[in-house]
Every structure is written in structure tokens, then in C-alpha cells.
Amino acid sequence: MKMNIAEAINDALKLEMKKNKNIVLLGEDVGVNGGVFRVTDGLKKKYPDRVFDTPLAELGIVGTSIGMALYGLKPIAEIQFMGFLWPALDQISNHASRIRNRTMGRYTSNIVIRIPYGGEIRGLEHHTESFESVLSHIPGLKVVIPSTPYDAKGLLISTIRDENPVVFLEPKKLYRAFKEEVPKNSYTEEIGKAKIVNEGDDLTILGWGAMMPKIKKAAELINAKGFSTEIIDLRTISPYDEKTVNASVEKTGRLVVVQEASRTCGFASEIIAGINDNELLHLKAPVARVTGFDIPFPLYKMEKWAVPDADRIIKASKEVLKW
Amino acid sequence: MKDSVNFVKEGIFQIIDERGECHADHNLSKNKLREMFWWMIYSRRASEKALKMQRQGKIGTFLPLDGQEASQVGSAMAINKEDWIFPTYREMGAQIVRSVPLVNILLYYAGDIRGNLIPKNVNNLPFYIPVGTQIPHATGTAWAMKIQKKRSVVLCYLGDGATSKGDFHEGLNFAGVMKSPVIFFCQNNGWAISVPREKQTASRTIAQKAFAYGMEGLIVDGNDVIAVYLAVQHARKRAMEGVPTLIEALTYRMKMHSTADDPKRYEDNKNLKIWEKKDPIKRMRLYLKKEKIWTRGWEKTLEKKADRLIEDAVKKMGKVSQLTPEDMFNSIYSKMTPKLTEELEYLKENLANREVEEETQEIKGGFP
């Protein structure tokens, strides 16, 4: 069936809720309204006692989810926009991600937190953030970011079945950007496993989320000049698939990492540190980063300047290919 | 006034009812009443225009204030110039009463940061977007006024949804403990996007939350501009005496939450019908007519004046200079860091030598 990302996520939720009666959905406007992006559309109708419109309180949403999980339920919380997650970080980093370790495995809090993130949506101020690297810095937490409908469904099902707390970041720019064939039934995609979208020999371009379509476009244009580009969609940033990244860099010797988030301490920095640890001697060129700037995400008139695009990716790739 | 406020503990403070009947002596001059009506007309027309502009793609996501004119105008008029206000994204009316140029507001919603440039002599913050986050700020600013022995107060706007956030409870608790000269003005408009007030809190009223924090709470008819004005004036006096007040203004969101929202998914039309009868402008018109202040011709003049001001703002908006990459970097720190200077240079160089243009997609931001 052809689906966009929003529909694929909805489908995954529907299938898993049917299978696992312990799943409950909670968040602002997720019930009657079906979520402000309609990602949970129809679920309240189907499961009136398991889908909850909550008070407007992100800390409360995550905190109560942890409590439910301690008791054996499987809460799937939605945070309406990433910019509003901050108050909940106390609950995530002090509790959700640590309770297993604190109690030597006696208690766990395997909640799912779904969060639309990212810019280029002509969004209001504070509605366009990408601070996935902050989440990746929290031990005990997994961070998954799909970029296609197929992966969104398979990865969300894996996320829900995971025994650990997982943040599932949804590139909202792509929610309805395109459709693709998605199997009707349940299937899983492995968390922590990157996907080689395109094989190539001269250069690896790596990214995640809403950067993937830009990377694909850049790679097409680079390949048209006679190069062969390998594209990696990281799909999970924590734990990330070092093996796939390393193998690719060993093959191509050149790497460009693309991230929408601001530059300093973004996840690209971690990737490059990993290359430094493992692959330095295989590099033919210094690794390049194409990133946002060290600024708060601007209001939408300037967002075209703020977010990396194919042009910037191509320019960085050219530099790397000079070596 | 004192009696009316005491009466409020049992019910709702109201001066003018839906039929335009006046139930208490308000002592407001005819000019004051005219001014109130003017600001309400202007606010509504500005909001309607902004909604139209959003539909034409001239501005981005917009949050109409329709139905809340009396709450915004009455409250903003009741405080002094040296007082400060902390508005949310919906407080276009309060902003313009307090002399924020309309062009700023339109620019802001058109995604232009320069809209947030509040004129120097206006003590308003720009719109707050993350719900509830302004509440502790308001308490802190009021606390600072008290520390410096200033004769001013802070008026903090919030919605019913915001009362669920920790920010609300921490902000009010601090205000009670520090005796900050602050007024928390909650427009209970029935909704937080799709979540009705009854699902937001199990409290019977929002105003009653005040008592838990050792402050005064009162409920006012938020569609009665005179009652709102008097309630806020009263709260202002109490604030200066070291007693903060939480005012719950009962009003109604007559339009969508925002232009990305579709209330048909969750709202019963019945409610809207009930509240249309309580329309704040309609009510004031009835009252002013009874007082022989209102004539059709006068209202027409006000509408024309409003439309002229709105057109002026739209024109000014069209004439602002193009944004430059510098606008994105200049105000991050007091002085640009070397790193940012480098990033800005990189961007400018990139823009000067573009090879591939992204096709600009007119996406609605993933919204359905």
C-alpha cells in the first residue's frame, strides 16, 4: 500500500495497539483531534480507553508515562513539538534512562516518546528545533530517526517492542512529502542499524531524517559528474551503527556528514570522533560536515539560509573529492 | 468596586450583561468607554485581516484573537505605561493597545524576526510561544520592581492550557512567597487547541488555584470589557500592596486555535452559538447605544479608521528591506564570536556562488 510517513506511523501504531493490549497513547491533542499532524488519527475511536488527551504539560506526559511503564504498561507518549521537550528532560535523563541501572534491572521504563522535529515548514518560532544530539548524550536512551515511510513503520514497530526507553524522532517536513510502497502487515527494521541507500566507491555521504532527500539530490548531481557516491541513512543515532559507517569509509576513504541541527556538539561531531577513533588511516581526505549554524533556528523568512541544502552538500563533497 | 470583588467569590464579576444592561456603577468617562470600543473594533479587524493574509500565503501560522477582544483590551488599558506585560502568541490586541506597531506583529507572523523589535519606550515582551514559560519571568520582573521599590506592576497573560504546566505553579508560588506585584491574567477561552477546559484541570475554577498560593483569585466575565478593566485595576492596586492576583477571564475562542487547526474535528457548533450571543463587541455596542454614545455612523468611522491603520501596516510591511544573512547572526551574542563570524562568511560566500537551487516547495509544514 502506498503511504506517506504520517500514514506509516499511524499504521504501525494501529497494528501494535491491536497486538499489545498494554499499549496506551498519551499526549496533547492526540485523541479526539488525532494529533496536530494527524499522526494518531482514528486511534481514539478505535481504542477509546487507551488513547488519552492529556493536560498541557510535557514533564507530566513523560513523568506519568514512566510511572505507567514501571507498572507494566507500554506508554507511547507524543510531545507535540521538539522545542517543548525541555522540561521533560529531567524525567528522561534522571529517570527513564536510568531506572534499569539504578535498580540493577528490577525496574524498567521502556516508554516510547514520539516527537516531530525539524524545520523548513514555515513554522512558528520554537516549532522547528532539532536537538537530537542532546538526547544522544543520555546513556540508557535510544534515539531513532526514520526518513522514509517504509522505515518509519518498521522502525516504530521495533521501537515499541524494544525493552528500553526510546525516543522516536519524526522529521515533520517529510510527514507528507512523498509516498512509497509499505507492506500491509507488521514488520520490523532493526534499531541501531544504518541503511546503505546507495552504494558507491568514491565518497560516502551520511545523514538522517529530513536531510536524506537533500543528500540524495546532491549525490545524483555528483554522480552525474562521473563520481560514485555511497549514501548512508543512519536511522538510529543512539546507539549508532559504527560498523556500517566504518566499512563504508574504509571503502571510499571520503566522508561528508550532513546534519540540520546547529554545528557545535551536533551528532556529526560524534560521527567524526568515531572516524578519528577507527578509520583515520583509511581517510583520503579530511571529513567534512555540512550543518546548521550555531544560532537558534531562525523565523521562517531566513530558514532557507539556515538549513543545509544540496548546494552546500555538493560544495563540501567537491572539497573532499579534490584529495 | 470593593463590594463587587467580594461578591466574586460566589460568582463572576460582571458589569454589563449580554443584553447590554449595566449592573453596577463603574464611573468610567464616556471617552474611556469610547476608547474601549475603538480598541476592540481595531483588534478584531486586525485579527481578521491577519487571518486573510495567512490564507493568501502572506504570513505564516497565525492565531486569531476573535472573541477575546474585551479581555485583551480591558486588561491592557487598565495598567500604566511603566507597567510591564508578558503576552502569549494570541495577545495581538493587548500588544496594539500598548503601542506595539501592528506592522511588527504582521512581520513576526510573516517569519521576520524584526517584528520582535519592541519600541524602546514600550514595556512589552514579544509574544511567548512555548506555553506557560512567561509566567516565572513575570514573577521575576515584578519581584525586581519590588526590590527596586518601583511603583509599577507586571501583567502576565496566559491561557487555560498554561495552568497545567509546572511553570505556572512555580511562578505563582514564587509570586505568593515573594509578594511580587504581579497580576496573572488567564483567558479561559474554553480550549487548548482541541482539549476543552474541563479536561485541562479538575479544579472547579481556574481562579481557585490562587488560594493554594496565598494570593487572590477572581473570576471576571471576560467578554465584558468594563468588568475586565475594573478587575485588573483592582488587582493592580492589590499587587502594589504585595498581593498578587490570579484573574480568570471567562471568554471564548470564536475561531480556530491557529490557522493550522480545524475545530470541526472536535468542537460542537452549539458552544459557538451560545458564545456568539455573548460577543464582547456586540455587548458593548448595545450598552453604548443605551447610553447614547453609539451610533451606526460612529462605528463606521471607527471601522474605516481601523482599516486605514491596517492598510498602512500592510504597506509598511511590504516596504521593509530584505533580510540579510547578518540578521541571522548579529544578535546571538552581545559581540559576534569568531566562530559565528566564520559561519557568516561561509554563508555569504555560499550565497554568492550558488550552483544548485533547492526547488522551494510550498509545503504546509507536514500539517494535514
Ligand SMILES: Cc1ncc(C[n+]2csc(CCOP(=O)(O)OP(=O)(O)O)c2C)c(N)n1
Ligand atoms: C510548552 C508547549 N507545549 C505545546 C505547545 C503547542 N501549543 C501551542 S498553543 C497550545 C494550546 C494552548 O492553550 P491555552 O494555554 O489555553 O491558550 P490558547 O491557545 O487557548 O490561547 C499548544 C498545546 C506549546 N506552544 N508550548
